[in-house]
Structures are given as structure tokens and as C-alpha cells.
Amino acid sequence: MKPFRNEAEFEIELFCCGMRLDPSAQVESLLSARTRAGLGSGLDIIIGRRRKRRHINVPVKEKFVGDSPYRLLKIGHDFVIADDRDPHVRFFAEIPSLPSWYQKKTSSGKLMSRVGVMQGTYLGIYVGDICKFWKVTPKTACKFCTTGVNVGINEDTEKKIDDVVETALEAKAESGITFVHLNSGEQEGGGLETAAPYVKAIKERVGALVGVQVTPTKDLWKYDWLIDLGVDHFSFCYEFHNPEYFAKYCPGKAEAFGQETFFRAMEYVSKKMGKGRNSGEIIAGLEPVEDTLAAIDYITGAGCFPTVCIFRPLVGAELEDNPSPRYDDMVAVMRRVYESCMRDSIPVGLAPNIEVSLIVNPDDALELVPFSFRKMRYETNRKMMKLLAYPLFVSKMRKRKVSADAYDPSKYKR
Ligand code: SF4
Structure with a gap:
């Protein structure tokens, strides 16, 4: 062989x-x-x-x-x-076998695999109701998405705090997760409000790094609240840099808040939390490649790292008959991810044991970029920062009391 x-x-x-x-x-x-x-x-x-x-x-x-x-x-x-x-x-x-905790039940009787699933080495949990964009008539859901045909069928819609905590504890004990990623579609009461109680509970009762991926808000003070509750990472799925493609493929997002809300929120948390802590998420393979490259440059310029999903025409999505992206284009895109992170000195891959299986992680693209002294310096810095940051991550992964109120953000309002 x-x-x-x-x-x-x-x-x-x-x-x-x-x-x-x-x-x-x-x-x-x-x-x-x-x-x-x-x-x-x-x-x-x-x-x-x-x-x-x-x-x-x-x-x-x-x-x-x-x-x-x-x-x-x-x-x-x-x-x-x-x-x-x-x-x-x-x-x-290697094909990892399913963790045995998938077959366990929470104290409310929910099968844990219907609460959260492993996505690479971390635990992904959808919180809240089915995305509102799937429920309006006419439907305004993103054209590549299948959330509306999954939530409530392959996983449970209603997830109590205890369901999530118990599932995360099992995933930590058996699968060794260090990171819980909470994601959601558009929610009636607000995405950050939906995620807040889960963030606090995971910090207090599980002890893990927590990421939140919900639709953005113009009320930037709400991010201060979530940071105080313990969020370590926000990701902003704005999907397409080209405004026409954004409007065409994400009609709900375009109508409800638009690209600018993503941009302002991403820039705000990046400034507040520091370089390399947050990410901008886009889909490559639908809009012109030049727009995807511009998105990558914008995201790293804002101090975040790009998480680039290679478009997948999922069964059940409106775009299921679209072709899969061209390999050469995707190589160019992933090369740019690494180059832009290097150019803007974004410290990627520092957190322990977070390998995302749905994307090419920014540091996975290292082999696509030829040797240079600049690359060598960037890699040396990354390794040093990873070592130095380790104790900080260990302390963030301990259970701790959170004083912020998960249901009342009024004191943050300005
Ligand atoms: S916002 Fe778009 S991508 Fe997210 S769940 Fe709703 S329809 Fe799907």
C-alpha cells in the first residue's frame, strides 16, 4: 500500500x-x-x-x-x-466507534444521542426550537440547510438544562471532550437568550470550554452578558460574503438582520475577547471563489479565524441537486485560510483537543502552503503559544461558580 x-x-x-x-x-x-x-x-x-x-x-x-x-x-x-x-x-x-453514552438516557428519559453528538472531538448540541425561518410561510430557511427536517426527528427539540448537563458529563467522562458547542437557528426569544442558561450550567456543573453559534444581535451589550456567563468562543455564520448570494441563499437572515449585523457583532466580540478567540463561518463552493477569498481576508482582518465549510448538497436541502464544489477551487480557498491566518497572526489551534470534523481546520491547511521563513516563524509562535496557553485552558475547563444571571441581562443594557 x-x-x-x-x-x-x-x-x-x-x-x-x-x-x-x-x-x-x-x-x-x-x-x-x-x-x-x-x-x-x-x-x-x-x-x-x-x-x-x-x-x-x-x-x-x-x-x-x-x-x-x-x-x-x-x-x-x-x-x-x-x-x-x-x-x-x-x-x-480509522472509523471511530459510537460512544457508549449515546445509548444512555438522561434522568428525564431522553436518549443522550438525541441531545448531543460528537463532531470530531467535541460535543455539538442544538438548543432551542426549530429555526423560525423554517416555520414561516413562505419558508425563508437557508437553501443549503436541513435543520427543519432534522430537529424533532433525529434529535429532540426540547432539551432541558439537566439533559444537556448530564449528556455533557458523560461525553466528558467517556469521550474526553474539552469543548461543548451550542448552536441554534433563529429563535423567537433571541439566540443568546436561548443559549444563556445552558452556558451557565455547563460552566458550573460540567467544566468545559463553551462555544455559542446563534443568529446575531444589534444589542451588542448582550455579548458582554454571555461572556460573563462563561462563553469562550462565538461563531458567526454569515455564510456568503457576496451580498447578492447572501440574500439569495439566506433569505431569512437577509430579511431579519442582514450581513452588517454579523459583521458588527463579530468585530465587537473580537475586540473584547482578543485575537483568535472567535470565528466567522462561511460556505465555499456556491458564491464565486473571489468572494470566498475576500471573506477569509475580512474575517482574519477582524481578528477571528475562518471556519470554511465546503458546500455539501445535503439530501433534503433545497440545493440537494447542486454539484459539489471543484477540488482545485477548494484547495485555493483552504490555502488562503492558512495564509490569511499567518498574515494576520491569528493564533489557531491552541485549545486542547478540538478537532472539527465538518470543516478543514485552519491548521489542517498547513501542507498547502510552501515553506517560507514567515511560515516557520508563525508555526514556531503557534507552538509556543499553545504551550503557554495550556494552563489557562485547564483553568477554564474547571467547574466554577458563575455570578451572572442567565435569565436577566438587564444590568448589561446600555
Ligand atoms: S438560520 Fe439558516 S442555517 Fe441556521 S438553522 Fe435557520 S435556516 Fe438553517
Whole structure:
């Protein structure tokens, strides 16, 4: 068997082409349990034997996968990805088994896999009701999204604080998670208000880093409140930099708050929390590549790191018949992610044990950029900062009393 070539390129190729499942693989039972509101519906695999282990949620269900040259098969005890264009090319892969806590129930009787799921090495939890954009007539949901066909079906809509805490405690004990990511669609009472009680409970009763990804608000003081409750990271899904594509593919977001609200909120928390703490999330492969590159430059210029999802025409989404993005374009995009982080000295990959399987992590793109002294200096700085920041992360991952009120933000209002 041939060893891996450039792992970053292979990762991107898998996101773009997907992978067919050979009958010998027998991994179907791992698929449905990993379905997550509006996000990946594929198979989580781990590749990488050189610099790092890469967690990748590989598309396996979508129509375009039928044309993929890659096929997952099992040979003896090993999983192997064969390239059907060349019988000599084969890649080893690890398929993580489902954690046993998925089958446990919370004290209210909820199956924990319907409360939260692993997405790479962290725990992802959708909080709140089905996104409002799915419920209005006519529907204004984002065209690439499948949240409305998942929440309430593959995962429970109503999640009590105790359900989330108990699930996170099990995930921490068994899966060793360090990060809980709370995401939500548009909520009647406000996204930050929806997430607030969960943030406080996780900080006080679980002890983990907490990320929040909800729709943005013009009331910037509310971010002060969430930071006091313990949020370590905000992500802002503005999806498209080109305003026309934003309006076309995200009609609900365009009508309710527009791109500017994302930009102001992202700039605000970045200034308040510091460089590299927050992220701007975009989708690559639908708007022109130049716009995606401009988005990446804007995000790092604002002091955040870009999380770039390679567009996946998910089954059930309005865009399910769209083609998957071109590999060459996605390589250019991911190269720019690393270059822009380097140019703006964004300290990426510092937090312990956070590998996101739905995206190419910014530091995953290192191999796409040729050697230079600048790159060497950036990598040396990153390694040093990772070492120095470790005690800080350890202290942030301890349970602690939070004095801010999770239901009454009035004292922050200005
Ligand atoms: S805001 Fe858009 S992407 Fe987010 S859940 Fe609603 S429809 Fe889906």
C-alpha cells in the first residue's frame, strides 16, 4: 500500500467527492446516529499518520458520491480507502466507534444521542426550537440547510438544562471532550437568550470550554452578558460574503438582520475577547471563489479565524441537486485560510483537543502552503503559544461558580 500523499489535499478531495461504501465496510449503523441538525450527514473518519490526526465527516449519502473514485472497504481488521482510478493507491482510515453514552438516557428519559453528538472531538448540541425561518410561510430557511427536517426527528427539540448537563458529563467522562458547542437557528426569544442558561450550567456543573453559534444581535451589550456567563468562543455564520448570494441563499437572515449585523457583532466580540478567540463561518463552493477569498481576508482582518465549510448538497436541502464544489477551487480557498491566518497572526489551534470534523481546520491547511521563513516563524509562535496557553485552558475547563444571571441581562443594557 502506498503511504498518504499530502494529507490536506486528500482531506479536501474527500469533502468534494465523498466516498462510496463497499459492502465489506459495514458502517451503515454509524451513519444515522451521526446526523446532526443542518450539518454533516456523513461518516466520521480519522486519517493522518504524520503531523496530526484529522477528523473528517466524509459525505457518503449525497447524489454526487456515486461518482466518487473513493471507496471504503474493510480488509481484515483495517479500514482502507481505495482509489478506483488506480489499484495501487490505498489510504488507511480509522472509523471511530459510537460512544457508549449515546445509548444512555438522561434522568428525564431522553436518549443522550438525541441531545448531543460528537463532531470530531467535541460535543455539538442544538438548543432551542426549530429555526423560525423554517416555520414561516413562505419558508425563508437557508437553501443549503436541513435543520427543519432534522430537529424533532433525529434529535429532540426540547432539551432541558439537566439533559444537556448530564449528556455533557458523560461525553466528558467517556469521550474526553474539552469543548461543548451550542448552536441554534433563529429563535423567537433571541439566540443568546436561548443559549444563556445552558452556558451557565455547563460552566458550573460540567467544566468545559463553551462555544455559542446563534443568529446575531444589534444589542451588542448582550455579548458582554454571555461572556460573563462563561462563553469562550462565538461563531458567526454569515455564510456568503457576496451580498447578492447572501440574500439569495439566506433569505431569512437577509430579511431579519442582514450581513452588517454579523459583521458588527463579530468585530465587537473580537475586540473584547482578543485575537483568535472567535470565528466567522462561511460556505465555499456556491458564491464565486473571489468572494470566498475576500471573506477569509475580512474575517482574519477582524481578528477571528475562518471556519470554511465546503458546500455539501445535503439530501433534503433545497440545493440537494447542486454539484459539489471543484477540488482545485477548494484547495485555493483552504490555502488562503492558512495564509490569511499567518498574515494576520491569528493564533489557531491552541485549545486542547478540538478537532472539527465538518470543516478543514485552519491548521489542517498547513501542507498547502510552501515553506517560507514567515511560515516557520508563525508555526514556531503557534507552538509556543499553545504551550503557554495550556494552563489557562485547564483553568477554564474547571467547574466554577458563575455570578451572572442567565435569565436577566438587564444590568448589561446600555
Ligand atoms: S438560520 Fe439558516 S442555517 Fe441556521 S438553522 Fe435557520 S435556516 Fe438553517
